Amino acid sequence: MFPLGERAQFMDTSVAIQVEHVTKQFGDFVAVKDVSLELKSCDSIGIIGPNGAGKTTLVNLITGYYAPDRGSIRIFGKEISALSPPERVSLGMLRTFQLVHVFDNLSVYENVALSLYRRQTGNHSILLSFFRTLVDTRTRERVEEVLDLFHLSSLEGEQVGNLSLGDKKKLELAMIYVVDPEVMILDEPFAGLGDQEIDEILPILKNAVQKQKKTMLIVEHKLSKLTSIVENIAVMHEGAIIASGPCEETLNHPEVRRSYWKLDGCPDPKETK
Numbered sequence: 001m002f003p004l005g006e007r008a009q010f011m012d013t014s015v016a017i018q019v020e021h022v023t024k025q026f027g028d029f030v031a032v033k034d035v036s037l038e039l040k041s042c043d044s045i046g047i048i049g050p051n052g053a054g055k056t057t058l059v060n061l062i063t064g065y066y067a068p069d070r071g072s073i074r075i076f077g078k079e080i081s082a083l084s085p086p087e088r089v090s091l092g093m094l095r096t097f098q099l100v101h102v103f104d105n106l107s108v109y110e111n112v113a114l115s116l117y118r119r120q121t122g123n124h125s126i127l128l129s130f131f132r133t134l135v136d137t138r139t140r141e142r143v144e145e146v147l148d149l150f151h152l153s154s155l156e157g158e159q160v161g162n163l164s165l166g167d168k169k170k171l172e173l174a175m176i177y178v179v180d181p182e183v184m185i186l187d188e189p190f191a192g193l194g195d196q197e198i199d200e201i202l203p204i205l206k207n208a209v210q211k212q213k214k215t216m217l218i219v220e221h222k223l224s225k226l227t228s229i230v231e232n233i234a235v236m237h238e239g240a241i242i243a244s245g246p247c248e249e250t251l252n253h254p255e256v257r258r259s260y261w262k263l264d265g266c267p268d269p270k271e272t273k
């Protein structure tokens with residue numbers, strides 16, 4: 001451990017996420033293959049690719065749910081490969097899941113308040129002290145503000161098990177938004193949502209990136225929605241990133257046209273070398 005002042009020299013706040021040559025295998029199967037990716041602070045990137053391309057595995061590696069077999073992962077310049085998911089949360093990185101993670105037997109209000117409580121106390125179990133914070137004025141104000149933003153106020157007292165998938169996805173986003181994270185990692189946030197629900201959420205995410213200067217990595221299939229929030233896109237195919245950069249340029253990259261869009265008549269880059 002370094003003393004704080006000394007450690008600050010090693011922190012690079014200009015780069016939020018730096019993935020270098022990361023590989024993850026399940027048995028003989030290579031799910032993520034030598035992936036390198038850099039996301040500058042206050043930037044946003046969308047990750048696209050067919051099912052099974054390795055997108056969720058990459059998210060799990062960045063957020064600490066899997067350990068890489070090779071390579072390094074840094075947040076704000078700090079090597080985090082050996083840190084647990086809660087330790088990464090304490091560095092300001094929060095995520096949502098492709099399959100929602102919410103507490104079905106608590107109310108909508110309690111779920112968002114619990115998220116705030118965990119971040120403020122670092123406590124990950126539901127203790128008596130959590131139930132005391134539910135009536136705390138500052139907690140109530142912040143939770144109600146966020147529920148309003150996500151159009152969930154009318155469901156505040158509803159038990160989460162009774163919600164539609166769309167409302168659960170909105171709730172999960174509200175649960176990370178409430179703690180004001182530096183880095184938001186969203187795995188298919190719009191899956192299961194209707195167009196109207198997505199259009200309610202888009203301005204909130206846009207605002208988080210553009211005005212509140214959050215860093216955001218989003219895995220999402222709905223390209224037209226994705227490109228309205230992110231500046232850059234990375235395309236994954238069979239565990240590797242085959243192209244990345246500004247949206248339009250990347251979506252027209254020859255390798256992306258061939259492997260992602262399956263467009264015929266596109267010259268094979270290997271043959272034209």
Ligand code: ADP
Nearest residue numbers: 026029031049050051052053054055056057058
């Ligand atoms: P995507 O999110 O792009 O659809 P995933 O990252 O979920 O893809 O999966 C990539 C590949 O890795 C898939 O073939 C999947 O079956 C495999 N995979 C993912 N997680 C595991 C695991 N825990 N054990 C074995 N195979 C896995």
Ligand code: MG
Nearest residue numbers: 055056057098
């Ligand atoms: Mg996935």
